[in-house]
Amino acid sequence: MAVSLNNAPHILHQELALDTYLKTLLEELPVAVPSPPPEATPATPPRTLQPVTKPLVKNPVKQPQTLKAKAVRQEFPPCALPLAVMPEWAQHEFQAIFFKVGPLILATPLTELSRTLKFGRVITKIPKQPSWFMGLLEDQGKKIGILDTSQLILGKSKSLNRDLIEQPFKSMLVTQDGNWALACDEVLSIAKVTPEQVRWRTDRQSRPWLIGTVIEELTAVIDVSRLTPRRKGG
Amino acid sequence: MSQSQEKQNNKGLQWVTFRLGDEKYGINVMQVQEVLRVAEIAPVPGAPSYVLGIINLRGNVVTVIDTRNRFGLMSKETDDSSRIVVIETASHIIGILVDSVAEVVELHTSDIETAPNVGNEETSKYIQGVTSRDNELLILVDLNQFLSDDEISELDMF
Numbered sequence: 001m002a003v004s005l006n007n008a009p010h011i012l013h014q015e016l017a018l019d020t021y022l023k024t025l026l027e028e029l030p031v032a033v034p035s036p037p038p039e040a041t042p043a044t045p046p047r048t049l050q051p052v053t054k055p056l057v058k059n060p061v062k063q064p065q066t067l068k069a070k071a072v073r074q075e076f077p078p079c080a081l082p083l084a085v086m087p088e089w090a091q092h093e094f095q096a097i098f099f100k101v102g103p104l105i106l107a108t109p110l111t112e113l114s115r116t117l118k119f120g121r122v123i124t125k126i127p128k129q130p131s132w133f134m135g136l137l138e139d140q141g142k143k144i145g146i147l148d149t150s151q152l153i154l155g156k157s158k159s160l161n162r163d164l165i166e167q168p169f170k171s172m173l174v175t176q177d178g179n180w181a182l183a184c185d186e187v188l189s190i191a192k193v194t195p196e197q198v199r200w201r202t203d204r205q206s207r208p209w210l211i212g213t214v215i216e217e218l219t220a221v222i223d224v225s226r227l228t229p230r231r232k233g234g
Numbered sequence: 235m236s237q238s239q240e241k242q243n244n245k246g247l248q249w250v251t252f253r254l255g256d257e258k259y260g261i262n263v264m265q266v267q268e269v270l271r272v273a274e275i276a277p278v279p280g281a282p283s284y285v286l287g288i289i290n291l292r293g294n295v296v297t298v299i300d301t302r303n304r305f306g307l308m309s310k311e312t313d314d315s316s317r318i319v320v321i322e323t324a325s326h327i328i329g330i331l332v333d334s335v336a337e338v339v340e341l342h343t344s345d346i347e348t349a350p351n352v353g354n355e356e357t358s359k360y361i362q363g364v365t366s367r368d369n370e371l372l373i374l375v376d377l378n379q380f381l382s383d384d385e386i387s388e389l390d391m392f
Contacts, residue, residue, distance in 0.1 A: 124371035127305035
């Protein structure tokens with residue numbers, strides 16, 4: 001499909017807007033994060049929470065939020081070509097789980113995850129680890145490393161404003177290999193996303209875990225395999 | 235692998251467990267000399283922050299390490315449960331102050347998993363592994379790595 005000349009400035013303008021939006025959200029600044037614009041919050045209907053501890057991929061999709069891609073075209077101007085090497089899941093329609101971490105709504109493919117867990121169980125803290133490593137939780141015979149997603153994504157300076165005793169995380173998303181879990185405030189929903197609905201990043205040298213943005217909802221798409229650390233043993 | 239090799243690799247070791255804050259730790263029983271109630275610890279001027287001071291143990295001067303400080307935990311006043319565990323590292327005898335001493339447990343090598351080390355190699359190298367015990371995780375400490383060579387040299391100055 002060719003991009004008409006009339007559409008090109010529109011697409012460029014849209015991508016610039018997205019870049020600015022993400023930069024504002026993710027840039028490490030000592031000031032508080034501005035609230036996302038109203039369109040960043042899904043309006044209606046309220047997202048369906050998925051049952052906890054069941055394998056995510058086996059869950060039926062409740063209220064699938066098939067996003068419309070009317071404003072986006074697959075072809076990008078030469079300055080914004082998608083990455084040559086994309087994860088396998090990013091190359092066709094995928095089911096994504098949408099979750100909330102502080103002011104951010106994030107999405108990641110279900111195939112990267114195995115289950116969700118609720119906070120409330122004992123987390124064993126390992127001494128002298130980075131502050132984003134919250135500790136270990138034993139579940140189904142695995143010792144899962146719990147990660148403070150807020151710190152990993154927003155950076156330490158912004159997350160230090162959050163008091164985890166007063167504002168504890170409520171859920172965690174366990175990775176497919178069961179080694180890590182991403183702490184989050186709320187699991188929102190599961191929805192199908194097509195590659196055309198995502199503005200894929202062209203350069204992942206900085207924030208390699210940020211792979212793109214679901215354009216309509218301004219939701220950052222996270223590559224979990226690049227966000228979680230490499231586990232040395234265990 | 236032959237059965238005897240497997241048995242050898244899965245040998246049982248005894249560990250003394252102690253508490254610091256909410257967590258339970260284990261150290262190799264073979265390196266524990268004795269466990270003392272907390273008596274007077276004489277501060278050493280100019281000592282690093284992880285050194286609480288020195289005690290006189292039957293005529294020998296033993297340096298007491300602030301284990302909470304070492305593990306990056308908030309300090310806490312000693313109480314009736316606090317103990318000084320006198321341990322033998324590769325080259326020194328030192329005391330480590332802990333919140334309480336719990337028990338001696340036997341663990342097999344196969345029970346021990348390497349802790350995910352995402353931190354600085356230098357600061358977390360003394361975490362030997364973790365194991366599950368009585369519905370909680372026990373963090374196993376390698377006492378030979380507890381202090382660096384430079385830190386051990388520093389202890390010689392007291």
